[in-house]
Amino acid sequence: MGGVAGSGITYGYKVAGDGGWETGLRWYPQRVLVDPYAPLLSGRRVFGQRDPVEQFRPKEGSQFLGTFDFDSPAFDWGPGEASRSRHALKDLVIYEMPVRSFTASPSSQLPEGQRGTFLGLANKV
Structure with missing residues (x-):
């Protein structure tokens, strides 16, 4: 380099x-x-x-x-289908949300260490 x-x-x-x-x-x-x-x-x-x-x-x-x-090392998306959607882009609906806002409040009922994090979002899903 x-x-x-x-x-x-x-x-x-x-x-x-x-x-x-x-x-x-x-x-x-x-x-x-x-x-x-x-x-x-x-x-x-x-x-x-x-x-x-x-x-x-x-x-x-x-x-x-x-x-x-x-x-x-670069992130490994995994083999084959794990790295690519099987659906055409025109058929996808993509949602965007601020992770922090979705899970930061105590009303999310998540443990304090998970609030406002991707782990907290995964647990809510």
């Missing part, structure tokens, strides 16, 4: 430009922004618990950065 580490590198962008509240183009060139196409994010390693990596600051929020991991 040309001397660059295969994992553990974090990055972000600083963006400057014309615009303002009226145009919807809101630039804050001093702030490092996360790459919306980052394959992985660095910061807040445990859901709902701030950590030093995210560098939380009152009135500014958290700092999440993009990262990557080329050192780990």
